[in-house]
Amino acid sequence: MKRRDFLKSGAAGLTAAGLSPWLAGCSGPAGRHDFPAAESIASLGGQLDPVSCEMLYLASLAPSGHNTQPWQVRIERPDRWFLELAPQRQLSVVDPARREALLSAGAFLENLADAGRHHGRPVELAGADSENGLAILFVGSSEARPANLEAIANRRTLRGPFAPRRIRRADVAEFLRDTRDTEYFPPDSRESGWLDEATVEALAAQCRRLPVMEELSEWIHWSDDAARQHRKGLTPAAMGINGFTGWWARHFLESEDVLSQSFAEATIRQTKEEIGSSGGWIVVSGAGDSSEGLLSAGRQCERLWLKARALDVAIHPMSQALEETPWRTEVGTRLGLDAPPQFLLRVGYAAQYPPPVSLRLPLSAFVTISSGSDV
Numbered sequence: 001m002k003r004r005d006f007l008k009s010g011a012a013g014l015t016a017a018g019l020s021p022w023l024a025g026c027s028g029p030a031g032r033h034d035f036p037a038a039e040s041i042a043s044l045g046g047q048l049d050p051v052s053c054e055m056l057y058l059a060s061l062a063p064s065g066h067n068t069q070p071w072q073v074r075i076e077r078p079d080r081w082f083l084e085l086a087p088q089r090q091l092s093v094v095d096p097a098r099r100e101a102l103l104s105a106g107a108f109l110e111n112l113a114d115a116g117r118h119h120g121r122p123v124e125l126a127g128a129d130s131e132n133g134l135a136i137l138f139v140g141s142s143e144a145r146p147a148n149l150e151a152i153a154n155r156r157t158l159r160g161p162f163a164p165r166r167i168r169r170a171d172v173a174e175f176l177r178d179t180r181d182t183e184y185f186p187p188d189s190r191e192s193g194w195l196d197e198a199t200v201e202a203l204a205a206q207c208r209r210l211p212v213m214e215e216l217s218e219w220i221h222w223s224d225d226a227a228r229q230h231r232k233g234l235t236p237a238a239m240g241i242n243g244f245t246g247w248w249a250r251h252f253l254e255s256e257d258v259l260s261q262s263f264a265e266a267t268i269r270q271t272k273e274e275i276g277s278s279g280g281w282i283v284v285s286g287a288g289d290s291s292e293g294l295l296s297a298g299r300q301c302e303r304l305w306l307k308a309r310a311l312d313v314a315i316h317p318m319s320q321a322l323e324e325t326p327w328r329t330e331v332g333t334r335l336g337l338d339a340p341p342q343f344l345l346r347v348g349y350a351a352q353y354p355p356p357v358s359l360r361l362p363l364s365a366f367v368t369i370s371s372g373s374d375v
Protein backbone atom coordinates (compact mmCIF):
# COMPACT_ATOMS: atom_id res chain seq x y z
CA MET A 1 0.00 0.00 0.00
CA LYS A 2 1.37 3.41 -0.88
CA ARG A 3 1.73 5.60 2.18
CA ARG A 4 -0.60 8.21 0.70
CA ASP A 5 -3.33 5.62 0.27
CA PHE A 6 -2.82 4.59 3.84
CA LEU A 7 -4.14 7.88 5.08
CA LYS A 8 -7.16 7.41 2.86
CA SER A 9 -7.97 3.96 4.15
CA GLY A 10 -7.29 4.87 7.78
CA ALA A 11 -5.85 2.56 10.39
CA ALA A 12 -8.81 2.26 12.70
CA GLY A 13 -9.11 -1.45 11.90
CA LEU A 14 -5.55 -2.15 12.91
CA THR A 15 -5.99 -0.24 16.12
CA ALA A 16 -9.16 -2.19 16.81
CA ALA A 17 -7.23 -5.39 16.05
CA GLY A 18 -5.30 -4.83 19.24
CA LEU A 19 -2.00 -3.40 18.01
CA SER A 20 -2.19 -0.32 20.22
CA PRO A 21 -0.85 -1.95 23.42
CA TRP A 22 2.12 -3.31 21.51
CA LEU A 23 2.81 0.09 20.05
CA ALA A 24 2.58 1.68 23.46
CA GLY A 25 5.69 -0.35 24.30
CA CYS A 26 7.63 1.30 21.44
CA SER A 27 9.37 4.62 22.06
CA GLY A 28 6.63 7.20 22.58
CA PRO A 29 5.93 10.25 20.47
CA ALA A 30 7.78 13.51 21.01
CA GLY A 31 5.90 15.57 23.56
CA ARG A 32 5.97 18.19 26.29
CA HIS A 33 7.45 15.65 28.71
CA ASP A 34 10.69 15.64 26.68
CA PHE A 35 11.44 19.23 27.68
CA PRO A 36 10.66 20.06 31.30
CA ALA A 37 10.42 23.68 32.48
CA ALA A 38 13.88 23.53 34.07
CA GLU A 39 15.45 22.64 30.71
CA SER A 40 13.71 25.54 28.95
CA ILE A 41 14.75 27.96 31.70
CA ALA A 42 18.35 26.68 31.84
CA SER A 43 18.72 27.62 28.16
CA LEU A 44 19.06 31.27 29.26
CA GLY A 45 22.20 30.35 31.20
CA GLY A 46 21.20 32.13 34.40
CA GLN A 47 21.00 35.56 32.77
CA LEU A 48 17.57 36.24 34.25
CA ASP A 49 16.11 35.87 37.76
CA PRO A 50 14.14 32.65 38.45
CA VAL A 51 10.74 34.33 38.86
CA SER A 52 10.98 36.12 35.51
CA CYS A 53 12.07 32.85 33.92
CA GLU A 54 9.09 30.98 35.34
CA MET A 55 6.73 33.74 34.19
CA LEU A 56 8.12 33.52 30.65
CA TYR A 57 8.00 29.73 30.60
CA LEU A 58 4.35 29.67 31.67
CA ALA A 59 3.53 32.41 29.16
CA SER A 60 5.03 30.26 26.39
CA LEU A 61 2.47 27.52 27.10
CA ALA A 62 -0.14 29.75 25.43
CA PRO A 63 -1.89 28.49 22.28
CA SER A 64 -0.92 29.78 18.82
CA GLY A 65 -2.03 29.12 15.25
CA HIS A 66 -0.10 26.04 13.92
CA ASN A 67 1.89 26.30 17.19
CA THR A 68 4.12 28.94 15.60
CA GLN A 69 4.75 30.59 18.98
CA PRO A 70 4.92 33.94 17.19
CA TRP A 71 5.97 35.99 20.24
CA GLN A 72 9.33 37.27 21.41
CA VAL A 73 10.30 39.27 24.46
CA ARG A 74 13.07 41.80 24.77
CA ILE A 75 14.05 42.66 28.33
CA GLU A 76 15.45 46.15 28.49
CA ARG A 77 15.35 46.52 32.27
CA PRO A 78 13.96 44.29 35.05
CA ASP A 79 10.79 46.38 35.02
CA ARG A 80 10.58 47.24 31.29
CA TRP A 81 9.95 44.45 28.79
CA PHE A 82 8.92 44.59 25.14
CA LEU A 83 6.49 42.04 23.70
CA GLU A 84 7.05 41.70 19.95
CA LEU A 85 6.16 39.41 17.06
CA ALA A 86 8.98 37.14 15.85
CA PRO A 87 9.22 37.73 12.08
CA GLN A 88 10.46 34.19 11.42
CA ARG A 89 7.47 32.54 13.14
CA GLN A 90 4.52 33.90 11.15
CA LEU A 91 1.91 32.37 8.83
CA SER A 92 2.12 34.68 5.84
CA VAL A 93 -0.43 32.71 3.77
CA VAL A 94 -3.33 32.06 6.15
CA ASP A 95 -2.58 35.01 8.44
CA PRO A 96 -1.13 37.78 6.23
CA ALA A 97 -2.42 40.58 8.49
CA ARG A 98 -0.96 38.83 11.55
CA ARG A 99 -4.37 38.75 13.19
CA GLU A 100 -3.86 35.26 14.60
CA ALA A 101 -0.29 36.06 15.63
CA LEU A 102 -1.54 39.02 17.66
CA LEU A 103 -4.30 36.92 19.21
CA SER A 104 -1.68 34.34 20.17
CA ALA A 105 0.55 37.05 21.63
CA GLY A 106 -2.49 38.17 23.66
CA ALA A 107 -2.85 34.66 25.07
CA PHE A 108 0.88 34.72 25.91
CA LEU A 109 0.42 38.07 27.67
CA GLU A 110 -2.51 36.74 29.70
CA ASN A 111 -0.43 33.80 30.99
CA LEU A 112 2.46 36.16 31.72
CA ALA A 113 0.19 38.49 33.70
CA ASP A 114 -1.34 35.58 35.66
CA ALA A 115 2.06 34.14 36.52
CA GLY A 116 3.37 37.61 37.42
CA ARG A 117 0.42 38.28 39.73
CA HIS A 118 1.00 34.91 41.39
CA HIS A 119 4.61 35.85 42.13
CA GLY A 120 4.02 39.49 43.11
CA ARG A 121 5.38 40.80 39.79
CA PRO A 122 2.29 42.43 38.22
CA VAL A 123 2.54 43.00 34.47
CA GLU A 124 0.91 46.13 33.07
CA LEU A 125 0.64 47.38 29.53
CA ALA A 126 2.72 50.54 29.64
CA GLY A 127 1.92 51.50 26.04
CA ALA A 128 2.25 50.50 22.44
CA ASP A 129 5.68 50.02 20.96
CA SER A 130 5.37 52.07 17.77
CA GLU A 131 8.42 50.48 16.12
CA ASN A 132 7.24 46.90 16.46
CA GLY A 133 3.51 47.52 16.76
CA LEU A 134 3.18 45.63 19.99
CA ALA A 135 3.39 46.26 23.69
CA ILE A 136 5.70 47.81 26.23
CA LEU A 137 5.24 46.04 29.53
CA PHE A 138 5.85 47.40 32.98
CA VAL A 139 6.75 44.56 35.32
CA GLY A 140 6.27 45.91 38.83
CA SER A 141 6.29 44.50 42.27
CA SER A 142 3.39 44.02 44.71
CA GLU A 143 1.81 41.55 47.08
CA ALA A 144 1.48 38.09 45.52
CA ARG A 145 -2.08 37.08 44.52
CA PRO A 146 -2.57 33.37 43.77
CA ALA A 147 -3.43 32.46 40.18
CA ASN A 148 -4.35 29.08 38.74
CA LEU A 149 -0.94 28.16 37.31
CA GLU A 150 -2.00 24.52 37.08
CA ALA A 151 -4.65 25.43 34.51
CA ILE A 152 -1.96 27.22 32.45
CA ALA A 153 0.28 24.15 32.57
CA ASN A 154 -2.54 21.71 31.76
CA ARG A 155 -4.43 23.71 29.11
CA ARG A 156 -4.34 22.19 25.68
CA THR A 157 -6.20 22.01 22.39
CA LEU A 158 -8.37 18.91 22.21
CA ARG A 159 -9.81 17.97 18.85
CA GLY A 160 -12.37 15.44 20.00
CA PRO A 161 -14.45 13.44 19.82
CA PHE A 162 -16.71 15.43 22.12
CA ALA A 163 -20.07 14.36 23.54
CA PRO A 164 -22.74 15.71 21.18
CA ARG A 165 -24.67 17.58 23.86
CA ARG A 166 -25.04 21.12 25.09
CA ILE A 167 -22.61 22.61 27.56
CA ARG A 168 -24.26 22.64 30.99
CA ARG A 169 -25.99 25.90 31.88
CA ALA A 170 -23.79 26.42 34.96
CA ASP A 171 -20.62 25.93 32.90
CA VAL A 172 -21.82 28.40 30.26
CA ALA A 173 -22.57 30.93 32.99
CA GLU A 174 -19.05 30.46 34.35
CA PHE A 175 -17.56 30.96 30.87
CA LEU A 176 -19.48 34.11 30.21
CA ARG A 177 -18.95 35.61 33.65
CA ASP A 178 -16.78 38.74 33.49
CA THR A 179 -16.29 38.42 29.74
CA ARG A 180 -17.27 40.81 27.02
CA ASP A 181 -18.17 39.91 23.46
CA THR A 182 -18.32 36.16 24.04
CA GLU A 183 -21.27 34.02 22.97
CA TYR A 184 -22.15 30.35 23.24
CA PHE A 185 -24.12 28.69 20.42
CA PRO A 186 -25.54 25.26 21.38
CA PRO A 187 -25.14 22.38 18.89
CA ASP A 188 -28.80 22.47 17.78
CA SER A 189 -28.84 26.25 17.13
CA ARG A 190 -29.09 27.78 13.65
CA GLU A 191 -25.80 29.61 14.25
CA SER A 192 -23.96 26.42 15.17
CA GLY A 193 -25.33 24.74 12.04
CA TRP A 194 -24.00 27.59 9.92
CA LEU A 195 -20.57 27.45 11.62
CA ASP A 196 -20.39 23.68 11.07
CA GLU A 197 -21.05 24.03 7.36
CA ALA A 198 -18.92 27.14 6.87
CA THR A 199 -15.95 25.48 8.59
CA VAL A 200 -16.03 22.41 6.37
CA GLU A 201 -16.51 24.50 3.22
CA ALA A 202 -13.70 26.92 4.14
CA LEU A 203 -11.43 24.00 4.96
CA ALA A 204 -12.18 22.37 1.61
CA ALA A 205 -11.36 25.69 -0.09
CA GLN A 206 -8.05 25.81 1.78
CA CYS A 207 -7.23 22.26 0.73
CA ARG A 208 -7.55 23.41 -2.89
CA ARG A 209 -5.11 26.31 -2.36
CA LEU A 210 -1.55 25.04 -2.83
CA PRO A 211 0.17 27.89 -0.85
CA VAL A 212 -2.04 27.10 2.19
CA MET A 213 -1.08 23.44 2.06
CA GLU A 214 2.60 24.26 1.44
CA GLU A 215 2.60 26.50 4.49
CA LEU A 216 0.89 23.81 6.56
CA SER A 217 3.41 21.20 5.40
CA GLU A 218 6.25 23.42 6.64
CA TRP A 219 4.69 23.55 10.10
CA ILE A 220 4.00 19.85 10.55
CA HIS A 221 6.90 17.84 11.91
CA TRP A 222 6.00 14.22 11.33
CA SER A 223 9.04 12.43 12.73
CA ASP A 224 9.97 12.46 16.39
CA ASP A 225 13.47 13.67 15.52
CA ALA A 226 12.17 16.65 13.57
CA ALA A 227 9.63 17.46 16.29
CA ARG A 228 12.29 17.42 19.00
CA GLN A 229 14.64 19.47 16.88
CA HIS A 230 12.14 22.22 15.98
CA ARG A 231 10.04 22.35 19.17
CA LYS A 232 7.36 24.34 17.37
CA GLY A 233 4.69 23.56 14.82
CA LEU A 234 2.37 20.58 14.80
CA THR A 235 3.16 16.94 15.53
CA PRO A 236 0.98 13.85 14.99
CA ALA A 237 0.31 13.57 18.75
CA ALA A 238 -0.60 17.26 19.02
CA MET A 239 -3.04 16.81 16.12
CA GLY A 240 -4.64 13.87 17.93
CA ILE A 241 -3.19 11.23 15.57
CA ASN A 242 -2.44 8.45 18.03
CA GLY A 243 -2.21 4.66 18.22
CA PHE A 244 -1.07 2.77 15.17
CA THR A 245 -1.94 5.63 12.81
CA GLY A 246 0.22 7.96 14.89
CA TRP A 247 3.13 5.52 14.92
CA TRP A 248 2.84 5.06 11.18
CA ALA A 249 2.61 8.82 10.56
CA ARG A 250 5.67 9.48 12.73
CA HIS A 251 7.74 6.93 10.84
CA PHE A 252 6.57 7.20 7.26
CA LEU A 253 4.87 10.50 6.47
CA GLU A 254 6.82 13.38 4.97
CA SER A 255 6.15 17.04 4.23
CA GLU A 256 5.20 16.39 0.62
CA ASP A 257 2.40 14.04 1.70
CA VAL A 258 0.51 17.06 3.03
CA LEU A 259 0.19 18.21 -0.59
CA SER A 260 -1.46 14.99 -1.75
CA GLN A 261 -5.11 14.59 -2.65
CA SER A 262 -5.54 11.79 -0.12
CA PHE A 263 -4.26 14.02 2.70
CA ALA A 264 -6.83 16.67 1.74
CA GLU A 265 -9.59 14.04 1.63
CA ALA A 266 -8.56 12.57 4.99
CA THR A 267 -8.45 16.05 6.56
CA ILE A 268 -11.91 16.96 5.30
CA ARG A 269 -13.32 13.60 6.40
CA GLN A 270 -11.75 13.97 9.84
CA THR A 271 -13.07 17.53 10.22
CA LYS A 272 -16.59 16.45 9.29
CA GLU A 273 -16.41 13.73 11.95
CA GLU A 274 -15.17 16.19 14.57
CA ILE A 275 -17.86 18.69 13.75
CA GLY A 276 -20.54 16.02 13.77
CA SER A 277 -19.78 15.36 17.40
CA SER A 278 -19.50 18.50 19.47
CA GLY A 279 -21.13 20.58 22.16
CA GLY A 280 -21.51 23.69 20.01
CA TRP A 281 -19.39 26.78 19.52
CA ILE A 282 -18.08 29.64 21.60
CA VAL A 283 -17.28 32.77 19.63
CA VAL A 284 -14.95 35.40 21.07
CA SER A 285 -15.21 38.78 19.38
CA GLY A 286 -12.95 41.75 19.76
CA ALA A 287 -12.89 45.49 19.45
CA GLY A 288 -11.57 45.72 15.90
CA ASP A 289 -8.35 44.76 14.23
CA SER A 290 -5.92 47.12 15.99
CA SER A 291 -2.96 45.48 17.75
CA GLU A 292 -4.46 46.55 21.05
CA GLY A 293 -7.88 45.08 20.23
CA LEU A 294 -6.40 41.77 19.06
CA LEU A 295 -4.11 41.44 22.08
CA SER A 296 -7.12 42.04 24.27
CA ALA A 297 -9.25 39.42 22.42
CA GLY A 298 -6.35 36.94 22.75
CA ARG A 299 -6.23 37.59 26.49
CA GLN A 300 -9.96 37.12 26.77
CA CYS A 301 -9.82 33.81 24.89
CA GLU A 302 -7.02 32.51 27.11
CA ARG A 303 -8.96 33.49 30.26
CA LEU A 304 -11.91 31.54 28.95
CA TRP A 305 -9.72 28.56 27.99
CA LEU A 306 -8.21 28.39 31.47
CA LYS A 307 -11.70 28.37 32.98
CA ALA A 308 -12.67 25.64 30.50
CA ARG A 309 -9.72 23.55 31.59
CA ALA A 310 -10.83 23.79 35.20
CA LEU A 311 -14.38 22.72 34.14
CA ASP A 312 -13.11 19.85 31.93
CA VAL A 313 -14.61 21.46 28.85
CA ALA A 314 -12.48 20.83 25.77
CA ILE A 315 -11.71 23.59 23.26
CA HIS A 316 -10.81 23.25 19.60
CA PRO A 317 -10.26 26.53 17.72
CA MET A 318 -11.28 26.21 14.08
CA SER A 319 -10.13 29.29 12.21
CA GLN A 320 -10.81 28.31 8.60
CA ALA A 321 -14.01 30.37 8.28
CA LEU A 322 -12.13 33.46 9.52
CA GLU A 323 -9.25 32.89 7.13
CA GLU A 324 -11.13 32.42 3.84
CA THR A 325 -13.56 34.53 1.84
CA PRO A 326 -16.53 34.63 1.50
CA TRP A 327 -17.08 33.06 4.95
CA ARG A 328 -14.80 35.59 6.68
CA THR A 329 -17.00 38.50 5.63
CA GLU A 330 -20.22 36.67 6.51
CA VAL A 331 -19.50 35.30 9.99
CA GLY A 332 -20.39 38.45 11.95
CA THR A 333 -23.80 38.97 10.33
CA ARG A 334 -24.71 35.27 10.23
CA LEU A 335 -24.11 35.05 13.98
CA GLY A 336 -25.64 38.45 14.76
CA LEU A 337 -22.49 39.73 16.46
CA ASP A 338 -21.86 43.38 17.33
CA ALA A 339 -18.04 43.16 17.20
CA PRO A 340 -15.80 41.34 14.69
CA PRO A 341 -15.40 37.64 15.55
CA GLN A 342 -11.81 36.69 16.38
CA PHE A 343 -12.00 33.10 17.67
CA LEU A 344 -14.33 30.32 16.57
CA LEU A 345 -14.03 27.67 19.28
CA ARG A 346 -15.66 24.27 18.94
CA VAL A 347 -16.35 23.12 22.47
CA GLY A 348 -17.52 20.00 24.23
CA TYR A 349 -17.07 17.45 26.96
CA ALA A 350 -14.34 14.98 26.04
CA ALA A 351 -14.22 11.44 27.43
CA GLN A 352 -10.60 12.09 28.40
CA TYR A 353 -8.58 15.27 28.93
CA PRO A 354 -5.01 14.03 28.53
CA PRO A 355 -2.02 16.20 29.46
CA PRO A 356 -0.71 18.66 26.85
CA VAL A 357 1.62 17.28 24.18
CA SER A 358 2.42 20.24 21.92
CA LEU A 359 6.06 21.30 22.08
CA ARG A 360 7.50 24.64 23.11
CA LEU A 361 10.67 26.51 22.26
CA PRO A 362 13.20 27.02 25.05
CA LEU A 363 13.35 30.49 26.60
CA SER A 364 16.60 31.28 24.76
CA ALA A 365 14.70 31.08 21.44
CA PHE A 366 12.27 33.88 22.25
CA VAL A 367 13.81 36.00 25.03
CA THR A 368 16.63 38.49 24.52
CA ILE A 369 18.17 40.52 27.28
CA SER A 370 19.60 43.91 26.36
CA SER A 371 23.24 44.14 27.32
CA GLY A 372 23.78 46.31 30.36
CA SER A 373 20.18 45.73 31.46
CA ASP A 374 21.31 44.62 34.93
CA VAL A 375 18.73 41.84 35.33
Ligand SMILES: Cc1cc2nc3c(=O)[nH]c(=O)nc-3n(C[C@H](O)[C@H](O)[C@H](O)COP(=O)(O)O)c2cc1C
Nearest residue numbers: 063064065066067100103156157317318319320358
Ligand atom coordinates in the same frame (compact mmCIF):
# COMPACT_ATOMS: atom_id res chain seq x y z
C1 LIG B 1 -5.27 32.16 16.90
C2 LIG B 1 -5.33 30.65 16.94
C3 LIG B 1 -5.90 29.96 15.87
C4 LIG B 1 -5.95 28.56 15.89
N1 LIG B 1 -6.57 27.89 14.85
C5 LIG B 1 -6.67 26.54 14.87
C6 LIG B 1 -7.33 25.84 13.84
O1 LIG B 1 -7.87 26.42 12.90
N2 LIG B 1 -7.40 24.47 13.91
C7 LIG B 1 -6.83 23.78 14.94
O2 LIG B 1 -6.92 22.54 14.95
N3 LIG B 1 -6.20 24.43 15.96
C8 LIG B 1 -6.10 25.78 15.94
N4 LIG B 1 -5.48 26.45 16.97
C9 LIG B 1 -4.87 25.67 18.08
C10 LIG B 1 -3.37 25.53 17.86
O3 LIG B 1 -3.09 24.62 16.83
C11 LIG B 1 -2.74 25.10 19.19
O4 LIG B 1 -2.92 26.12 20.13
C12 LIG B 1 -1.25 24.84 19.06
O5 LIG B 1 -1.01 23.74 18.22
C13 LIG B 1 -0.60 24.53 20.42
O6 LIG B 1 -1.26 23.44 21.04
P1 LIG B 1 -1.93 23.55 22.47
O7 LIG B 1 -3.07 24.55 22.36
O8 LIG B 1 -2.41 22.17 22.77
O9 LIG B 1 -0.90 24.05 23.43
C14 LIG B 1 -5.42 27.85 16.99
C15 LIG B 1 -4.86 28.57 18.07
C16 LIG B 1 -4.82 29.94 18.04
C17 LIG B 1 -4.26 30.69 19.21
